[in-house]
Amino acid sequence: MAANPIPSVLSFSAATTLVREHAASLRFAYPRKTEILGLAHALGRVLGRPVLADRDQPPFDRSTRDGYACHVSDLLTGNAIPVTGQIRAGDPIEIPRAALVAGHAVEIMTGAPVPLGADHVVMFEHVEHDPEADTIRMTPEQLQNHPPESGANIVPAGAEARRGDIILHAGTRLVPAHIAAAAACGASLVHVYAPPRVSILASGDELVDLDATPLAHQIRNSNSYSLAAQVTAAGGHPHRLPLVRDDPGSMQSAIRMAMDSDLLLLSGGVSMGKYDFAAESLLALGAEFFFTGALIQPGKPVIFGRLPQAGGMKYFFALPGNPVSTMVTFALFVHPLLCALAGDDNSVPRFVLATLGSTVKAKPGLTRFLPAILSGGIHPQVNPIEWQGSGDLANTAAANCFLVVPADRGALEAEDVVTVLLN
CATH class of the missing domain: 2.40.340.10 (MoeA, C-terminal, domain IV)
Incomplete structure (x- = not known):
């Protein structure tokens, strides 16, 4: 085997830091492509362009409680206040925009526009209501326990966002709360980053395909499927390639075939055994190694590096062949880099x-x-x-x-x- 340019086995902390540094560099070095999706299909994808507020939020002074819109000064007198109308959420804006006459109150529902001049919405349960006279008043006990304050239970127009403000930044991985925020802006279509293509190569003479009947000395290739699932969950597009046998020629040929992807994952052949050819094959193809192991268990014999290709370099991970080692090393090291390729620059192991x-x-x-x-x-x-x-x-x-x-x-x-x- 050729001499390893960086024969380094790093601590867990040092290995994760190194991966994150490379992931951060992709923000400027990786040419990400975008595509347009309907908002209903964008959950889990990463925004390629920001979502802007199409109008002030809220577009009017909004009540946050069911109660009565009124003036604080009228409530503080303890006198009866006539209720002269009702405003519901969805009422035409002309109704609540009529000025509230001093000394009067208007019944209002949560989410409804507050009438001009009102500086307080007092909750139903904090006043006494006389249904015959249709008046309200705050008793001395209510005034003591719930003293009215100017602006209470009212969200001013534009307090949440102004028209043109960025509501969701590019690089945001969309979760349900983001979908709701985009919907409130009328963003029926969103620009998202195209999922990175990830080639998955599993090697080992003991492996057989999923639909084969294994002999006593063979096992099914579970790693390709677990890695494909982890790639999908991280926002990538997995491409499972045929099994690779334990010889350098087959390994090098398979790696060359996998170079049309954005990231290459190898599984197996990374230990120190006589028939572990992953590192040798990668070096023969000009690989640059950043580390050749991490002081963890399971997953110590993990390799991180990149391969030369036309116009740049391609990152790869060579992961251990034991199934749990494969899953752990993906979660710790592959996931942050893959998320960065997908446009999510802030993802780290959870x-x-x-x-x-x-x-x-x-x-x-x-x-x-x-x-x-x-x-x-x-x-x-x-x-x-x-x-x-x-x-x-x-x-x-x-x-x-x-x-x-x-x-x-x-x-x-x-x-x-x-x-x-x-x-």
């Missing part, structure tokens, strides 16, 4: 804190990611599951997260506050 349910022992030296179950709502608790290592898909499928054991810890105790990597 970590949360939780209380550990039971003691966990581990050898220090590696940052470990153990399949676990997170439960408990706003006070989450995490419990690792029993598993047989990074090839154990059956038990890992029961997990919904990974418990993180720091490299400098030999054990975590029950009730410790720990870090959890979300799937």
